[in-house]
Amino acid sequence: MVAGSVLQAARDAMRLADVDPARAIPAAAVVARHARSGGDAPAEALAEQAWGHALAQCGQVDEAVAHLRRAVRLGVGEAAAESRMKLAFALVHRGRAAAALREVDLAVGVLGARARAQRAVILYHLGRRDEALADYRSAERALRRGTDRLALQRVLMNRGVLQAERHNFATATRDLLEADRLARELGRDLVVGIIAENLGFVESQRGDVPAALAHLDRAEEIIGRHGGQLAPVLRDRAELLLSVGLVGEAFEHASKAVAAFRRDGRRLSVAEARLLLADIALHAEDWAAAGRHARAALAQFGRQDRQHHAALAKAVVLRAAVNAGRPCRLTDPDLDAMVTALRGRPSALVQAHLDLARLAVRRRQTARAGAHLAAAGRARSSGPATLRARGWYAEALLLERADPRRAAAAARRGLRILDEHHAALGAGDLRAHSARHRADLASLGLRTALTGGRPADVFEWAERGRASRLRHHEVRPPDDPELAALLPQLRSTVAELDRARLANLPAAKLEHRQVELERRIRNRSRLLRGSAGGVLDPVRASELDLGDRVLVQFIELDGALLALTLTDGRLDLRPVAPVREVADLLARVPFALRHLAKRPRPEIGALLRTTAGELDELLLPRCDRPLVVVPTGVLHDVPWSTLPSCRGKPVVVSPSATLWHAAATRPPRERTFAVASGPGLPGAEEEAQAVADLHRVPNPRDATVDDVLKALATATTVHLAAHGRLNPDNPLFSALSLHDGPLVVYDVQRLDQVPETVVMAACDVGRSVVVSGNELLGLAATFLDRGASQLIASVVPVPDAATKDLMIAVHRRLRSGLPAARALAEAQEELDQPNGFVCVGA
CATH class of the missing domain: 1.25.40.10 (Tetratricopeptide repeat domain)
Structure with missing residues (x-):
C-alpha cells in the first residue's frame, strides 16, 4: 500500500x-x-x-x-x-x-x-x-x-x-x-x-x-x-422475566449473562449480573444464596469504587438478612449512606425503606420504622404500577395497627393497581406468575381481617388473594397468525417424534426441534396483549346463592391452614392444622390410588381409608349436604371422593367463590354433545363409542386437534378420552394426545368459546400447577378461565381400563339432566371404586 x-x-x-x-x-x-x-x-x-x-x-x-x-x-x-x-x-x-x-x-x-x-x-x-x-x-x-x-x-x-x-x-x-x-x-x-x-x-x-x-x-x-455482544440482552431479559415472577427462566438468562460478561472481560458487568443473581435468589426465597451473591458483588463494587452499585448490593444483603431472621451486620451509618445513594433508583429505594422498617420493628425502634414506611409510601402517587403498589403496601403497613380499616383500604388500592396492570398481559404464564406482586398486599389484608375477627372480612380477603380469578371477562390473547402457524408445526414434530421413539430411531434432531418450537410459541405468546375488560370486586358471602350446599373455603397464612364454612348464610372460621401436616397426609393418597388401580392389596386399601379419614376429620364439616370447596395450595389436588363424608355427595371444587358464583349464575346454553378419543389407550375408543351411543352423536375416528377444537367451539358438553399429560415445568404445554399430535393449552386459549361442561377421561389433567396468589396453570385451569362452567377430570393418574364404566355411568346421568357434580358423585358411589375424578367449576 x-x-x-x-x-x-x-x-x-x-x-x-x-x-x-x-x-x-x-x-x-x-x-x-x-x-x-x-x-x-x-x-x-x-x-x-x-x-x-x-x-x-x-x-x-x-x-x-x-x-x-x-x-x-x-x-x-x-x-x-x-x-x-x-x-x-x-x-x-x-x-x-x-x-x-x-x-x-x-x-x-x-x-x-x-x-x-x-x-x-x-x-x-x-x-x-x-x-x-x-x-x-x-x-x-x-x-x-x-x-x-x-x-x-x-x-x-x-x-x-x-x-x-x-x-x-x-x-x-x-x-x-x-x-x-x-x-x-x-x-x-x-x-x-x-x-x-x-x-x-x-x-x-x-x-x-x-x-x-x-x-x-x-x-x-x-x-x-x-x-x-448479546450478554446485555440476556441480562435485560432476565430482569424483565424476574419482574413478572418467572424466577427459573430469569436465573437461566442471568447465568448465561454472567458467563458471557466474564468471557468478554467486562468486569463491571460481571458484578452487576452477579447482583442480579442475588435478586433472583431473593425471589426464590433462597436467602443464603442471595446474601452470598450480594456480598460477592459488593466486594467487586468496592474494588471498582462504584458507590451507587455498592448501595444496591447492600440493599440486597439487608433484605436477605431480614427475611432470614439473621442479624444485619451493616451499621446505621452504612444504612443511611445506602439510602442516600439509592435516590436515583425509585424501586430499589422503596424496597430498602420497607426492609429498614422491618429491621427497625425487630429492634423496637417504632418511630424509625414509621419514618421509613412514610418515605416508602410516597411512591404510591406516581411511577410504574408495581412501584405504586409497593407504595400502597407501605401505607397499609403504616396504618395497620393504628387504623386497620384504612390499612385494608390502602391494600385494596394496591391490589387494584396491580390487577388492572396485569390484565393487559395476554400470556397466561405471565399473568399467573406476576401475581407474586400481590402476595404481600393480600397477606396484609388477610391479617387485618383476622385481627378484626369478622368472618365476612376474612372471606373478602381470602377471595382477593386469589388473584386473576376476579376478572370481569376471561382473558384471551388476540388472534396471531405467527402463533397459529407454529402450533401445527409443534404437533407434527411431536407426532413424528413419537413414531421415531416407537421404532427406536434416532430422535435427537426432532427433540431439539420440539424444544425450539416450544420456545418460539412461548416467546410469541408473551408479545400479545390481553383483552380483559377489567377487574371485578370479589363476591360477598351474602351474595352467594348456595341453595342446600355448604361452601368450605380454605386459607393459608404463615404456614397455617384455616377454613371458612358458609352454611345457610352463616359464616364460621376455624383453624385446621399446619400446612405441612396436611401436605404429609395428602402425599399418601395418590400413592394409594395408583397401587389400588394396578393391584388391590388390603394394606394399601387400609392406608387409603385411614389417611382419608384423618383428612376428612381435619378438613370438612360434619354435614350430609352437597359441598362447594375452594382449596388453596396443596389442597388443589385432593381427590375429594375418597374422603368418607364425600361418598355419594356432590362436591364441586372451584378456584374461588367468585368464579363459582359467576359460573353458577351464567345462563345455560342449549345442550349439545360431542365426543372424541385419542390414540395409544386401548380402552379409549371403546369408551368414546359407548358415550357417543348414549348421546346419539358421531364418534369421529382418528380425531385430530382441529376436529376437537371445532367440537370445543360448538358443543356445550364435550367428552375427551385421550392420554393426558401435565407438564409441571411448562404448564402451558400440558396436553391431550390426539391422532395428529398434542392439543396444548395455547390451542384452548385461542378459542372464542368453550363448552359449558368438559369431561376429560385422561390421566392427571385435572391437576394444575399452583403458582403465587393461588394462580393455576394447566388444561383444566384454562378451560375454566375461558368460560367453562364445570369440568370433570382426574387429579391423579388413572388406568385407562378403569375409566370406561365410570364415564358411561356419569354420562347416563348427564343425559338425564343431572348436574355434573351430582352425576359424578352418583356414578362413583354406584361403582364403589376409589378414583381421583373431581368436578371443578360450578
Missing part, C-alpha cells in the same frame, strides 16, 4: 468498527501491520484505535486496552484524544474507574463535547448519575450547534438509559427514538440493535412486558447478526 492508501484504509477500518466490529478486527489488524512496516505512525495510530475499539465492542476488553494504549502513544493531538476516549471506555469495563476518568479528562481538554459525553458514560457506570446527566446535557447543547451527528447519536442513546432508570420514560423514549433515526441515517446497524435493547429496558422499567419483549427480541436478532 502507498502512504495515502494506508491512511484511507485505517479510516475505513475505523468506520467499520462502528457498524460491524467483528469484520473490523481483522481489517484493522492488516492495516496496522502495513502501517507499521511502512513507518506510517498516523495510519498505525488510527488502525490501532479501530482495532481496539472493535475488540471492545466485541467484548475482548483486555486485548482492546493493549491496542488502545498503543494508539494513544502513537497519536498526537485529536487522534490521541480520540484513542484516550475509547481507552477510557475499555478501562471502565475492566473495573478501573479512576484510570478511566484520568484518560477521559485528558481528552476533554482537546475534544470538548464529545469527550464530555464519554465522561458522562463513565460517571453513569460509576453510579454518579446526577453528574452524568449534567455532562450529557452540556454535551448535547454543544453538539446540536455543530455537525457531529455520530457524537449526538451516542449522547442520546446513553442518556435515554439514564432517563429510564430515573423513571423519566417519555424523555427516555424520545432520546432513544432520535438516536435510532440518526443511527439508521449513519448506517450503524449494530447500534440500531443496541438501541432496540435500550428501548426494551425502558419498557421493562415502565412495566409494559409485551413491548419490552418485542424490543429485546429485535435487539437479539440485530446484534447477533452483526457479531455484537
